[in-house]
Amino acid sequence: MKWSEIFIQATIIFSIILIILPSILKSKRLSLMLKYLIGISLSMAIIFRGIQTKRFPIINLYESIIFLVWGIILLSIIFHKKLPLVETIITGLINVALLGAATLLPPWEKAPHYLIPALQSWWLYIHVTTSFLSYSGFTIAAIFAFLYLLQKDKNKRRIIDEISYKLITVSFPLLSLGIITGAIWAHYAWGRYWSWDPKETWSLITWIIYAGYLHARITKGWSGRKTAWWLILGFMATVFTFLGVNYLLPGLHSYL
Amino acid sequence: MVNISTRIIKLLSSTKLTILLFIFLLPLLIIGGTFPQHYPAAYYYKYGLPGHIFLLLGLNSVFQSPIFTILLLLFLLNILACLYVRIPKKFKSSRHIPLLPLDHIKNMKFHTTSTKTYTEIENYLKKRGYKLKNKNRNCSVFTKGEIGWWGAEIAHLGLLTIIIAGIISSTLSKEYFFQLTPGESAQFSNYTVQLKTFKIPLYPDGTPRQYISTILLAGRNTKSFTAIISVNHPLNYKGYLIYQSSYGIAPFKIGKAEILVTNSYGRKTTLQVPFARPVTFTLPISNSKVTIFCPVFIPDFVYDIAAKKIYSRSMEHKNPALMCKISYNKKLTTGWLFLNYPQFNTISFKKIRFSLEAYKPIYYSGIEINYDPGTKPFIIGSIIFLMGIFLSFYIPFQRIWICQKDRDTILIGGISYRGDKVLIKDLSQLSGGKIEVE
Numbered sequence: 001m002k003w004s005e006i007f008i009q010a011t012i013i014f015s016i017i018l019i020i021l022p023s024i025l026k027s028k029r030l031s032l033m034l035k036y037l038i039g040i041s042l043s044m045a046i047i048f049r050g051i052q053t054k055r056f057p058i059i060n061l062y063e064s065i066i067f068l069v070w071g072i073i074l075l076s077i078i079f080h081k082k083l084p085l086v087e088t089i090i091t092g093l094i095n096v097a098l099l100g101a102a103t104l105l106p107p108w109e110k111a112p113h114y115l116i117p118a119l120q121s122w123w124l125y126i127h128v129t130t131s132f133l134s135y136s137g138f139t140i141a142a143i144f145a146f147l148y149l150l151q152k153d154k155n156k157r158r159i160i161d162e163i164s165y166k167l168i169t170v171s172f173p174l175l176s177l178g179i180i181t182g183a184i185w186a187h188y189a190w191g192r193y194w195s196w197d198p199k200e201t202w203s204l205i206t207w208i209i210y211a212g213y214l215h216a217r218i219t220k221g222w223s224g225r226k227t228a229w230w231l232i233l234g235f236m237a238t239v240f241t242f243l244g245v246n247y248l249l250p251g252l253h254s255y256l
Numbered sequence: 257m258v259n260i261s262t263r264i265i266k267l268l269s270s271t272k273l274t275i276l277l278f279i280f281l282l283p284l285l286i287i288g289g290t291f292p293q294h295y296p297a298a299y300y301y302k303y304g305l306p307g308h309i310f311l312l313l314g315l316n317s318v319f320q321s322p323i324f325t326i327l328l329l330l331f332l333l334n335i336l337a338c339l340y341v342r343i344p345k346k347f348k349s350s351r352h353i354p355l356l357p358l359d360h361i362k363n364m365k366f367h368t369t370s371t372k373t374y375t376e377i378e379n380y381l382k383k384r385g386y387k388l389k390n391k392n393r394n395c396s397v398f399t400k401g402e403i404g405w406w407g408a409e410i411a412h413l414g415l416l417t418i419i420i421a422g423i424i425s426s427t428l429s430k431e432y433f434f435q436l437t438p439g440e441s442a443q444f445s446n447y448t449v450q451l452k453t454f455k456i457p458l459y460p461d462g463t464p465r466q467y468i469s470t471i472l473l474a475g476r477n478t479k480s481f482t483a484i485i486s487v488n489h490p491l492n493y494k495g496y497l498i499y500q501s502s503y504g505i506a507p508f509k510i511g512k513a514e515i516l517v518t519n520s521y522g523r524k525t526t527l528q529v530p531f532a533r534p535v536t537f538t539l540p541i542s543n544s545k546v547t548i549f550c551p552v553f554i555p556d557f558v559y560d561i562a563a564k565k566i567y568s569r570s571m572e573h574k575n576p577a578l579m580c581k582i583s584y585n586k587k588l589t590t591g592w593l594f595l596n597y598p599q600f601n602t603i604s605f606k607k608i609r610f611s612l613e614a615y616k617p618i619y620y621s622g623i624e625i626n627y628d629p630g631t632k633p634f635i636i637g638s639i640i641f642l643m644g645i646f647l648s649f650y651i652p653f654q655r656i657w658i659c660q661k662d663r664d665t666i667l668i669g670g671i672s673y674r675g676d677k678v679l680i681k682d683l684s685q686l687s688g689g690k691i692e693v694e
Contacts, residue, residue, distance in 0.1 A: 201289030
């Protein structure tokens with residue numbers, strides 16, 4: 001077993017502990033410590049994968065899922081103070097589900113492929129990291145939107161609503177940066193900055209949905225249930241942009 | 257007249273129009289991003305009636321359709337009208353911030369009182385980066401982070417530039433695409449591009465590491481020069497970007513052909529024959545001379561009996577055939593040698609047989625040349641847009657009013673856009689920690 005895989009197994013174990021212990025002991029401090037441990041363990045997995053592949057490990061489904069979870073943990077640490085304790089259960093569950101799925105992927109999806117000529121560019125790092133960090137943010141925002149819909153306590157609902165909005169103010173600029181750096185990269189690699197490729201079009205659809213959310217919230221003062229549903233819709237578009245486009249539609253973006 | 261133009265601007269700048277445009281734009285984007293675009297009509301007909309309807313509605317090229325262009329133009333006008341309405345209003349409001357009466361300040365979301373002197377408060381606010389905007393004998397108003405207040409307008413200005421860039425690109429850009437084998441050249445605008453060499457270095461597992469073309473560029477009145485292009489490393493030449501776009505096996509050209517010569521005793525020898533160049537060999541099996549010239553190669557040979565025509569069924573090397581002119585023993589024969597079906601070879605001599613044993617395919621380099629005057633505006637628009645959203649989300653904007661309430665107390669009130677932290681901190685510092693939040 002490779003070192004990166006050992007660290008992923010360790011992260012899954014830490015995430016299981018994150019689901020159980022902090023909620024039983026009602027300790028936010030313990031949950032933060034566990035989040036740091038998960039962050040370090042995942043970073044180690046990414047570093048070892050990078051050493052193994054001799055490149056930045058974010059070019060196939062296996063590697064991108066690991067990076068997505070890394071982004072979720074990073075945002076969860078950044079917003080830790082504001083988050084209710086129930087978040088640790090959800091974050092832990094997402095980690096276990098996503099990393100478990102990554103581990104169970106067929107060998108060809110996990111194989112440490114060489115970097116194809118089209119991906120040999122510095123733009124890869126900026127484009128992919130910003131895009132995936134935005135996906136991480138949209139994922140947590142959608143979970144909070146879902147929590148909002150389940151929550152009865154008015155005060156807690158207000159806090160959850162506020163956190164979701166804050167997450168979008170981080171993720172939306174990241175998605176914009178991801179789309180723009182992708183376009184500039186396409187200009188250098190494919191010859192034109194926009195080709196209406198399915199991946200480009202779907203990322204634009206996702207962007208429009210979140211831009212709509214921000215306008216509804218800022219200019220129309222919408223909040224609560226309406227914007228919570230909006231965030232869930234945005235997340236569905238994000239998932240389709242991330243996975244659906246690659247597995248269901250043909251296009252230039254044949255890698256992730 | 258004034259009334260009509262005001263109404264048009266009001267309509268164009270309305271949020272209702274934005275929502276309406278999105279309602280129409282999103283389904284078009286979903287169709288264009290999900291269903292195959294620009295395929296031949298036969299592809300859509302395969303799906304029966306839905307395919308026919310899809311074609312009839314022009315959904316096979318959504319992004320080039322007039323309806324999509326009209327919606328984009330309306331969206332452009334929508335942003336333009338919004339900026340036209342909002343920018344002067346904001347300018348006016350930022351230049352003339354009114355001084356507010358005590359009651360008004362008391363009703364603000366954040367307000368407090370301070371026992372510090374008026375000058376102390378003024379100095380503190382100035383030290384914290386606040387700017388004095390208006391003042392009279394008893395009251396003043398300060399602002400901080402005003403640039404953040406303009407973030408939304410800056411972002412929309414960026415978006416406007418991006419859409420204009422898109423219109424410039426779709427109307428003025430020029431594209432050329434050439435499949436060149438080494439030695440071949442092509443013309444674009446007033447320039448010529450010639451492929452000198454094309455290399456495909458490999459990874460240890462045999463997969464391509466890079467596609468590298470050495471090209472020679474020449475113009476009518478410019479000095480020619482050699483450059484190297486590879487994937488992700490295009491060349492900017494006189495406003496044209498020259499890309500390594502693709503590669504493939506040249507359909508109608510080959511490298512050396514291996515032609516097997518067999519005499520009537522079964523003795524064999526293989527000749528390395530270059531493509532489209534006559535060469536004379538001395539055959540070791542018969543000690544006589546043979547001249548071979550193979551000028552035509554068909555990758556997927558088909559002979560149409562009715563039309564008496566030879567053509568290639570596809571560009572793939574499925575049924576390779578080489579046409580050769582062979583001169584042997586003062587007899588010249590022209591015919592075809594087939595790689596897969598040597599029994600159908602049409603070249604024959606009395607005591608000697610020729611057959612195509614193998615050949616070396618040659619790769620073409622797919623070179624794309626683009627002239628796109630919309631690229632720079634797109635990059636500028638993108639930078640403006642990103643700056644705008646950064647300012648809008650991360651630079652909080654505050655306004656603080658201070659007013660002498662009585663001899664010993666000063667009333668302070670403030671408003672904040674996007675993030676109250678800075679305002680709360682400043683008001684707490686001035687009041688010693690007691691602030692009222694409505």
